Amino acid sequence: MSSESNMSADHTIGRTPTGSEQNEDFHVFGIRHLSPAGAHHLLSFLDTIQPTAILVEGPSDASGVIAQLTSRGVVPPIAILAYTDQLPIRTLLYPLAEYSPEYQAFVWANRHGVHTEFIDLPSETALALHEQRRAWRTNSLLAEDEQEDQQDELEAGQSAAAVENGLQAYLRKQNERYEHIAELAGEPSYDAYWERHFEHNLQKDAYRHAVYEFSAQMRELSELDEREHDAAETAYNEIREAYMRRRIQEVLQAGHAPNKVVVVTGAHHASALDLRFPVMTDKQHASLPKVPTKLTLMPYSFYKLSTHSGYGAGNQAPAYFTLFWECLQKGDLSQLPSLYFSHVAARLREQGNFRSTAALIEAVRLAEALASLQGGSQPTWQDLRDAAVVCLGYGELSTIADALARTDVGTAIGSLPEGVSQTPIQDDMNRELKRLKLEKYKSTVAVTLQLDLRENRRVQSEEAAFIDLKRSVLLHRLELLGINFARKQRVNQEAASWAEHWVLQWTPEAEIQVVESTLKGETIELAAAFVLNERLESCVDIAESSKLIRLACDCGIPKLMEQARNTLQELAVDAGNFNQIASSAYDLSVLIQYGSLRKIETDSLIPLLQQLFLRGALLLSDAANCNDDASKGVVDAIQTLHGVAQEHFEIVDDGLWLQKLHELSSRDDRNAKCSGFAFAILLERNEVSEEQSAQEVSRRLSPGIPTDLGAGWFEGLSMRNRYALLSRLSLWRQLDNYMESLEEEQFHRSLVFLRRAFGSFEPREKAAIAEMMGDIWGVDTDQTGEMLQRPLSEEEKGKLDELNDFDFGDL
Structure with a gap:
């Protein structure tokens, strides 16, 4: 027990x-x-x-x-x-x-x-x-x-x-x-x-x-x-x-x-x-x-x-003792060693590692010899493992560790038929798994399931055409309930809004979590609705309420989706947190853009998205009045709102957004990184001419500007579209002139920001910058490559040591 x-x-x-x-x-x-x-x-x-x-x-x-x-x-x-x-x-x-x-x-x-x-x-x-x-x-x-x-x-x-x-x-x-x-x-x-x-x-x-x-x-x-x-x-x-x-x-x-x-x-x-x-x-x-x-x-x-x-009832190897039990039922325990080693060999063969019959015979003999040394008539599990390591693993446990684990512990799970005493929510989950053909994933071995939420036109029935969409609904409900049978994986493809990747793995803990959910409802749907309703009742900010709208949509509960929309609308009236506004706008954007995939009506969300976007645009300049610690969150929020503006330019006020970006990029009394990031967006959208660009770079990277502000501005500039940045030679020439104009202490201070900025560049982008700087300095491509590849001299190593020991004061 x-x-x-x-x-x-x-x-x-x-x-x-x-x-x-x-x-x-x-x-x-x-x-x-x-x-x-x-x-x-x-x-x-x-x-x-x-x-x-x-x-x-x-x-x-x-x-x-x-x-x-x-x-x-x-x-x-x-x-x-x-x-x-x-x-x-x-x-x-x-x-x-x-x-x-x-x-x-x-x-x-x-x-x-x-x-x-x-x-x-x-x-x-x-x-x-x-x-x-x-x-x-x-x-x-x-x-x-x-x-x-x-x-x-x-x-x-x-x-x-x-x-x-x-x-x-x-x-x-x-x-x-x-x-x-x-x-x-x-x-x-x-x-x-x-x-x-x-x-x-x-x-x-x-x-x-x-x-x-x-x-x-x-x-x-x-x-x-x-x-x-x-x-x-x-x-x-x-x-x-x-x-x-x-x-x-x-x-x-x-x-x-x-x-x-x-x-x-x-x-x-x-x-x-x-x-x-x-x-x-x-x-x-x-x-x-x-x-x-x-x-x-x-x-x-x-x-x-x-x-x-962690269950210590004297049974470290249940799969092994199942073999033990089978031998006892046959009345011949002496078969156990050969049966055990044949199972290990089969597991090895599944992995592409083959062992000869002679190796199995030697393993049996060694196990029996080890048993006789202890005065036993039969080898114990430990004797069998030791013999397996020597004869099948050639002295290395790592070689056969997985095969031993599958033979000793195993991956088997039990099953209960319909009608056997269970809670209503267990019965409901089993019915859903059977209906959606997910029963085979009820395994202790983690398996990845890829879903395509689009209609499958190659099948005849509607149930089969949308089976992945219905699977997604069930898996989102289980995830909401904290049932660890399903874990959603991030899909990196930008265009894969219809794709979902899940890792499915059954454990007794997951079954217990299902049972515990019976206090929330007698079916998975009712329990999920109960959890969503509880979270809505305690919701106090727009970021959480917009996430609950998405959750209700993903879980296929339209009634609570409308309730969450009403909650968001009420909270949006007094919303003043730029980061939360951006997060909420993004959630609504995703729903409006891809709601048709989940067969939901999203027209009622459009006025709410417009309201949030307008408020976010008006708060942009004030939000950028922050320190460097807070600037990362603001930059992420700017990027999020800009994505909404590009995706829904026909719905939101894109002109106002560009106007506010221009305003932020030109202000010197706002966080330099935020201003630089706003300028990068304008560069990307060709809202700034070459002449205007040169003037702004010259103004920001001039000797009269404090080093941390100039380098911080460039760091923000480098966080956006790298191709737009690398295509402007005049910008890099201005940066080079700026670095040459600095005194030694200012130069060291600027390196704090510049090293951080370039640290996020990919190797090929760094190589492109090196070649560009080589052109500016009159060095051809081959020479630039040689300079980058050669080892550091003692003098250069000393310079790096000096930089590492430099006192950056209040930075």
């Missing part, structure tokens, strides 16, 4: 029982979650006992979905998800693989018509106690801090961090104990120890008795540390075990013969499920805290089962 509290049934804390066997006649079968040998031995045990009731550790309120877990069409791995129905959402997960002993117990019970149920605390209590444990740990830490008088007050964030650090320290100590066991056994890790001594032991009843004794002794060894370091966790597990004993007692009282009842539980709890210990009373049961919760089923993945994703 896992949850926000990182619960792991193999490492929970409980009381140490006395005695190694219970005195009741019911049977306790301790297992390690996700243990193929545990599942194998459990099935054999069930065949022998032929129980009438199978009780399994797990949330008791999930007993109603057990029948669905084994219904036709269910493909593990899957998980039971419990979640609170109020914000903030807290979750508890109970994952199951095909080789999980619990899952196989359900399969056996379904096949034999046997009663089965979960017996652990219901999710409503487990999640409530989780919050209480966190609060208890925090309060304990605060009390200790007060006693030690280290500080007057511990902030909430600090206490939470300290609690987590303390818990992590405790878990590290627990892990150290397990690793010490591996060290004593001469194994490289605890997982290798467990596999060799428990998973490989196929003697009848050996697994059950060994797990029981191991659990009892480990509890005895760890009890003192557990009570000292995490009393909250100790108390929690005592509550769990008292509750499970109560449920066992209730089943016995219902008429099941004790010797026909089998309890399947995590190894740690096996020795505690003994009715000699106290059973939870009615009063204690009534006092259990509760928070409202709901349950659902969800597909899970091999990756999430592995410890690589």
Whole structure:
């Protein structure tokens, strides 16, 4: 079991029982979650006992979905998800693989018509106690801090961090104990120890008795540390075990013969499920805290089962243990090494790397030899990996790392058929994925999907003609809801307004995010509309409201698009932020230009765009009255508004815009970079004659102008169309004269801006400038190239060092 509290049934804390066997006649079968040998031995045990009731550790309120877990069409791995129905959402997960002993117990019970149920605390209590444990740990830490008088007050964030650090320290100590066991056994890790001594032991009843004794002794060894370091966790597990004993007692009282009842539980709890210990009373049961919760089923993945994703239930390699389980089902575990290496070789072959049959045979022999050195009859997963590195990777892990990952962890995900218990929004998403033929992208491997929003005239049905447009609507809704199944990529083509690139990747977290969205609506569309409406109600600036118009359009929710337009119109009346106005105008421009692609009416947006553009043009000069830090944002906004003017010249007042650019370019009391950028736009549009250009350059780059203003103006000039800039030789001649006229200190100061300006030029543009300057200096092209390519002399290096050490004062 896992949850926000990182619960792991193999490492929970409980009381140490006395005695190694219970005195009741019911049977306790301790297992390690996700243990193929545990599942194998459990099935054999069930065949022998032929129980009438199978009780399994797990949330008791999930007993109603057990029948669905084994219904036709269910493909593990899957998980039971419990979640609170109020914000903030807290979750508890109970994952199951095909080789999980619990899952196989359900399969056996379904096949034999046997009663089965979960017996652990219901999710409503487990999640409530989780919050209480966190609060208890925090309060304990605060009390200790007060006693030690280290500080007057511990902030909430600090206490939470300290609690987590303390818990992590405790878990590290627990892990150290397990690793010490591996060290004593001469194994490289605890997982290798467990596999060799428990998973490989196929003697009848050996697994059950060994797990029981191991659990009892480990509890005895760890009890003192557990009570000292995490009393909250100790108390929690005592509550769990008292509750499970109560449920066992209730089943016995219902008429099941004790010797026909089998309890399947995590190894740690096996020795505690003994009715000699106290059973939870009615009063204690009534006092259990509760928070409202709901349950659902969800597909899970091999990756999430592995410890690589943080779930530490003793299963680092779920794909490997699936092979292990297949061999156990065939009754021949000796096939596992050859099966494993053949899978690695197949993965390598997919990548274009081939391995011979002889190499596979040698790998099997080496793995068996490594196992024999440890006294084992079968190689462990670690033995197989080591042999693969030597024989298939030729000593290099990197050569076969990807193939090993696919063989060990795998990319498989589970699936649930229609009709299996899920939330309405999960059902809606599955229907949408099926309708839009996106089911194949529900994979743990990231896949790029390219969409063409235009009508496909080569197909007959309207559904097929606009399938990419409908896919886009769904993916935008998922992105709005924060469901990480779809991530939109930037398309660099300017003319590709109809193209969208998405990266699709399914994860259990994405499924949980879908479930969490059920609080916003029962369908993806309703949930997306809820989120948009919430953002609109809290919207206070025009930039956000214009983005919400685009979002509503992309998500195919015209009603909210109109609502967002009204919000923008109200906010635009008092808008005075030039940058926000430019951003809003751009969003409206895109919608007006490409709205037909999404089949939306955009005429109502035209007056709003005109209003914003007019306000932006009138604010241009005032916005440019800024410092260098703010100038970048203003320059970007100028560029944005100019793009709107070019794209919609028949709608907006382009003449007024050019007039305001002329005004800004000629003003000396505005930011020099902004003025230079405005002048660059006028140059590009041929609004400035050669004579006017020469006069302005001469005026801006004259010895009487402060160096930072002159060089800053040129930096702004260079930020626009480079071709227009490079085609004017007179400008570069004027810049050359300006640089020659500067005193040494002024020259150094100007380099700050000029180096920054030229730093954004591409290599070919820098080469063109060098050739142009060569012409001005009377140096031919070949000589210029040689000068640029030759190494720096010691004198030139010294000059650069001097420049780096130069004191730029207030710059």
